[in-house]
Amino acid sequence: TSHPGFEALDCDSVKSYVAARPALAKHVGPPDGRDSWTVEEVGDGNINFVYILEGPAGALCVKQALPFVRVVGESWPLTQDRVRIEAEALAAEATHCPQHVPALYSYDARMCVIAMQYLALPHIIVRKGLIEGRIYPLLAPHLAAFLAGTLFHTSLLALPSDEFRSNIARFTNVDMCRLTEQVIFTDPYHPAQHNWHTTPQLDGDVAALRADVAARVAASQLKAKFTQQHQALLHGDLHTGSIMATGSTTYVIDPEFAYYGPMAFDVAKILANLLLAFFSVDGHASAADPRSEQRRWLLACVRELWGGFAARFTQLWDEHGHKGDVCAAELFHGSSREGTAARQEAQGQFLAELWRDAVGFMGAVMVRRIVGIAHVADMESIADDNVRAVCERRALCFGRKLLVQGSGVASAEQLTEEAEAER
Ligand code: ADP
Ligand code: SR1
Ligand code: MG
Ligand code: MG
Ligand code: MG
Known part of the structure; x- marks a missing residue:
């Protein structure tokens, strides 16, 4: 109704x-x-x-x-x-x-x-630009600024706890979160009604995923984190189809899934979509247009986005952390050496945990885009089923690896080295 x-x-x-x-x-x-x-x-x-x-x-x-x-x-x-x-x-x-x-x-x-x-031409959806073979030199710094700014300033690092709690209530977004819980963390791992995949090429891979106990356990743990951790106001659907850009400007659209959730989910969704684009490049490359530069740039963009985010987030914490209730001035922002040392130690631990969670979420996001209800045009626009299946299988295997062995991927450099090796 x-x-x-x-x-x-x-x-x-x-x-x-x-x-x-x-x-x-x-x-x-x-x-x-x-x-x-x-x-x-x-x-x-x-x-x-x-x-x-x-x-x-x-x-x-x-x-x-x-x-x-x-x-x-x-x-x-x-x-x-x-x-x-x-x-x-x-x-x-x-x-x-x-x-x-x-x-x-x-x-x-x-x-x-x-x-x-209205975001006028030449703004286009970044996913479309990537399919056409474009490179966006400012995408990583712009998205790093967007993510650090929105996630830091809506968290308890920057807000008093009364304001933080009332924000959680205002952005509860029950039904949209339930949709995500279903289509990202549950449906890909069983024969759900709306799932589909490139068949028959990926039939065996899909059967193996559904029989994969470690993948199911990891997905359920991430689902619990998605549902339980009210850390900051997320965009909630930050894939490359939610970004309109030119070579010099970047706009994030479509935050209808926004809610208070784990920061790692937003960071992971965009990185996973860049990795999906990376694994699709071979399906778009040709002798006349080998796309080597774009392939390299996509992995550089993953590294630069994470590095830029971590640096900007730390800077915001240094400058504004005294306003939040979790890192009260008494703990982290006194002029004492102990206060500064405590802040730096807390920042390191915070970002290490965020990265670990992001690796797992990246895996879940990659898997759902190959075998769930909503696929990505990066792959779907590869017309030849056999060529597409090769690209999709690499993305699925890599996604599964991130999902299950998340804590084994220690850095963005290691992540992109392993993505290159999966190709
Ligand atoms: P949905 O929630 O259905 O995914 P979106 O908000 O992503 O809808 O919008 C769908 C499409 O509409 C986008 O892919 C883009 O092409 C276009 N669009 C959305 N917002 C704008 C805007 N502000 N300016 C120009 N085009 C837009
Ligand atoms: C019914 S699933 C639709 C998907 O599209 C949105 O953009 C979200 O990613 C959602 O999971
Ligand atoms: Mg959209
Ligand atoms: Mg939408
Ligand atoms: Mg997704």
């Missing part, structure tokens, strides 16, 4: 919706000229509908949540409260990292609609 008064928009009615709201219409053009506006539904994600309206004054992006999962249909109902979460998360992210999120213009609870800044 949908919200009272809810109506699904289409390319026609979204014009009337915007024309009736002066604060939105000003981004497109005078409402009485709306017949000349163009509208396109561009939703290429799994879940929602997204309209781009263009007129003489410019363009606007309007996103609407229907009461079900778009790729499945009405048989899979889904809370429309996800749009409130997306609006509140965009606003929270904008307070910490305004240069990396689209501006939110409005949130309409009745119609389950948000309107936001």
Whole structure:
């Protein structure tokens, strides 16, 4: 059942919706000229509908949540409260990292609609750019800044405990978290209804995964961590399809899965998607376009993202940690030598644990994208089934290894060396 008064928009009615709201219409053009506006539904994600309206004054992006999962249909109902979460998360992210999120213009609870800044061409979805063979030299530093800023400033390292607790309640996001718990941590390991894979090439690999006790145990432990650890406000779905970029700008979109969870999950999702892109490169390479530079850059990007994140996170802790209740001034920020030594020791332990958890989450994310409901276009766009299966098998094996032997991968350098060796 949908919200009272809810109506699904289409390319026609979204014009009337915007024309009736002066604060939105000003981004497109005078409402009485709306017949000349163009509208396109561009939703290429799994879940929602997204309209781009263009007129003489410019363009606007309007996103609407229907009461079900778009790729499945009405048989899979889904809370429309996800749009409130997306609006509140965009606003929270904008307070910490305004240069990396689209501006939110409005949130309409009745119609389950948000309107936001249109990210004009040449911005494209990074996953699409990667499939085309692009390199994004500033992606790693920009995402490192986004992750460090949003995760640090919403954690108990930066917030008093009363504010932290009320944030956890505001971003509980029960149904979206249950969806993630199901599609990432459970369904890939049993014959769930919506799973699919490249068949018959990967049939044996999928059977082996379902019989893999160590993988099942590791997935269940990560699921518990995902559900129990309320550490910071996560984006919750930070894959390369949630990033729009050019060579010089980077925007993170689509935080409808935002909730208070383990920082490692956000860090891992983006790193895993870069690794999936890496394992897909051989399926896109040709004699004329061997893509060697892109292949090297993807692994460098993984290292630079982790290194940049760890450095920026530590810097924020040094500068702002005295504001949070977990690293109170008395413990870590006095002028005494002991205070500084305690802070540095705590930072090292914190980041070591975050990395260990991130390696496991990376494995789970890679596995689900090969055998679960939602695959990645990086692989799906490889037309030849046999070529695609080779790329997918490498990603699946590597993902399984990270999932099960997470603590054996001590650094981002080791991670990328092992990814190179898996190829
Ligand atoms: P979903 O929640 O269904 O995954 P997204 O928020 O990811 O939806 O949006 C789907 C697509 O709409 C994106 O892949 C992108 O092409 C386009 N899009 C979304 N937000 C914007 C925006 N602010 N500006 C331009 N295009 C956008
Ligand atoms: C029904 S699963 C859909 C997937 O797409 C979203 O972007 C999330 O990654 C989710 O797991
Ligand atoms: Mg999306
Ligand atoms: Mg989404
Ligand atoms: Mg994923």
